[in-house]
Amino acid sequence: MAHFHVIAGGRSKAYPNVRRIGVADVFSSLRQGLDDFWTKPSHYVFLCLIYPVAGVVLARWTSGANALPxxxxxxxxxxxxxxFAALGLYEISRRRELGLDTSWQHALEVRHSPAVPAILAIGVMLAAIFILWLLVAQALYVSLFGPERPESLMVFVSEVFTTNRGWQLILYGNVVGFFFALVVLCTTVVAFPLLLDRDVGAATAVYTSMKVVAVNPLEIMLWGLIVAALLVVGFVMFFAGLAIVIPVLGHATWHLYRKVVEPEAVSEMGAGR
Structure with a gap:
């Protein structure tokens, strides 16, 4: 029975209704996310310092362990x-929308959500996709460069940008990476905000995300490009930019969810017709 609750949820079995949105709604969500961030930026930067710190640690680890690929x-x-990592940010935006206290400690309130099992289930799915991506990326590198590790960072960069196999790595790696990112976008674009808002279960959350993409393909692809571009900006700024980019995108995702998925009462009325 517990497993059934994770998949199907504990509330209404009706699927949420999905709205058709426009490009203006995508940029409006981004502006609202920025507004949420600037309301109390010190709290959000504090919450998200883990991201640039983790990035620097990853860069240091791969360099020191000669695992540059x-x-x-x-x-x-x-x-x-x-x-999954932006769960606390969705919660802050949800609380601000309801007129509740938005102090940073409330980001941890997600642990009290009845949908935590379903949230964790989708989180495990994302972790599996992440690990699979690393394995595929490693296999691609070995197929082109062999099992030998690069001698240094400079040698590695030179090999990647000045050789045919290096450009093949860039091309194939980005194609494969795009596929993984597309899978995550299609299955989770509104999954976590939906679960925080309603305990509908993991299956319904994933289904609704896929329906959102099917109904708004161009708008959601634009959203994905915006996310990718801002993450690149964050990385280029030596990871420190992630302390702003991550919370803005997290808050904006909540507002995108509100625009594209009808409120619960409206959804249930539509299902009852």
Missing amino acids: LLFPLMSGFALIGP
Whole structure:
């Protein structure tokens, strides 16, 4: 029975209704996310310092362990686990919307959500996708460069950008990475905000995310490009930019969810017709 609750949820069995949105709604969500961030930026930066710190640690670890080929896959993997990592930010935006206290400690209130089992289930799915991405990226590198590790960072960079096999690695790696990112986008674009808002179960949350993409393909692809571009900006700023980029995107995701998924009462009325 517990497993059934994780998959199906504990509340209404009706699927949420999905709205058709426009490009303006995507940028409006981003502006609202920025507004949420600037309301109490010190709290949010404090919450998200773990992201740039983790990035620097990853860069240092891969350099020191002579595992440089995994540096880019690890960095880009932020986009794969980001929807789960931003849970606290969704909660802050939800509380602000309701007029509740938005102090940073309330980001931890998600642990009291009845949907925690379903949230963890999708989180495990994202972790599995992240690990699979690392394995595929490693296999791709070995197929092109062999099992030998690069002698140094400079040698590795030179090999990647001045040789045919290096450009093949860039091309194939980005194609494969795009596929993984697309899978995550389609299955989780609104999954976690939906679960925080309603205990609908993991299956319904994933289904609703896929329906959102099907109904709004161009708008959601634009959203994915915005997310990718801002994450690149965060990385280019020596990871420190992630302390702003991550919370803004987290808050904006909540507002995108509100625009594209009808409120619970409206959804249930529609299902009852």
